[in-house]
Amino acid sequence: MRSSPRSRLLLLGAAAVAVLLVVATQTVGAAASGSSGPSRLTTSGGTADAAPKGTSEFLTDVTEDVDRYWTSAFADAGLEEPRVGYSWLPPGAVAQTACGPLNESTAAYCPGDDTIYISERFADAIHAGALDRALPGSSQGYGGTLGDFSVAYIVAHEYAHQVQDELGYYDRYGGRLPTMAFELQADCYAGVWARSADDEGRLEAGDVQEALDAALAVGDFDTASPGHHGTPEQRREAWVTGFESGEPGACGAYLQTA
Numbered sequence: 001m002r003s004s005p006r007s008r009l010l011l012l013g014a015a016a017v018a019v020l021l022v023v024a025t026q027t028v029g030a031a032a033s034g035s036s037g038p039s040r041l042t043t044s045g046g047t048a049d050a051a052p053k054g055t056s057e058f059l060t061d062v063t064e065d066v067d068r069y070w071t072s073a074f075a076d077a078g079l080e081e082p083r084v085g086y087s088w089l090p091p092g093a094v095a096q097t098a099c100g101p102l103n104e105s106t107a108a109y110c111p112g113d114d115t116i117y118i119s120e121r122f123a124d125a126i127h128a129g130a131l132d133r134a135l136p137g138s139s140q141g142y143g144g145t146l147g148d149f150s151v152a153y154i155v156a157h158e159y160a161h162q163v164q165d166e167l168g169y170y171d172r173y174g175g176r177l178p179t180m181a182f183e184l185q186a187d188c189y190a191g192v193w194a195r196s197a198d199d200e201g202r203l204e205a206g207d208v209q210e211a212l213d214a215a216l217a218v219g220d221f222d223t224a225s226p227g228h229h230g231t232p233e234q235r236r237e238a239w240v241t242g243f244e245s246g247e248p249g250a251c252g253a254y255l256q257t258a
Contacts, residue, residue: 055120055127056088058148062155063116069193070163073248084162085115093119107154109161111170116158123151126214136220142232143216149207150214153190153239160189173255181254183229184238187215188251191242199246208243215239 053061063086071081089095095102098112104119125131129146132138138145164170164182173181194211197203219232230238242251 055123056090058151059088059118059120059123059155060086062152063159065197066156066159066193069196070159074166079166082163082166083114084109084159085113087115087117088123089117089119089121091121107158109158109165111161111165114162114165116155116162118155118158123154126151126154132217135217136222137232137235138217140221140232142219143213143236145214145217147206147210149194149203149210150217152194152207153211153214156190156193157186159193160186163189169255177255178228179226180228180230180234184234185251185254187230187235187238188242188254189248191239191244192246192248192251193242194239195243195246198243211239211243212236 067082067084074080074082087095089102089104089106091104093104095106095117097110097115097117099108099110102108102110102117102119104121107118107122109116126145127148127150129144132144135145137143161182164185169182169185190211194203194208198208215235215238216232218229219235220229221231222228223231229235238251238254242248
């Protein structure tokens, strides 16, 4: 896993875009104040009793954990190792990216510079359960974001968009499928990674529920919008599909309407 971006332009239709989970910046800033950030996910041989990690260290640990899974999965399929950059935005920072400026309300994969961007304040607020009134699903009573594995769900989802990029799905299907197809497949891929961690005995009681609740929380109801990501139930079901199967191939169905 590299921490520097790889310059490569991916066009989704006519322009490179980021897949964003966006909430009001002022909500994130207020919600995150005083939060100690995520700390519980056990990654690659660690223990749940290890010292709490800062937000940036936690995000890096989870990203590298997800990367190890996909590196192995790509190798098993005879594919080259996936490559992606990552950047964690400290409070108040604005990142100038190939997808435009991204601020502290951001969790995104930008295909234009092949980099995952996540705001530390956004991650802290997710971990603290402070965004439930801002997110589309949880604001309507669906799920909620709270705990380290809700943050891990976000990281795994954004990494999954990079997997789609590596596999050429945006080039192949970008102009033919709605945004929702890619979002649900990314949720499914996130579930596949979580299953691998569970099979290795590295999840704690409640982690799966945290992911399910987060998937419900970020679902939206604007089915007429081209940017519709899927309803809460659809997003939860997609994650469950990946988790129950434990196989990336199970996620292919989301693009089969092409």
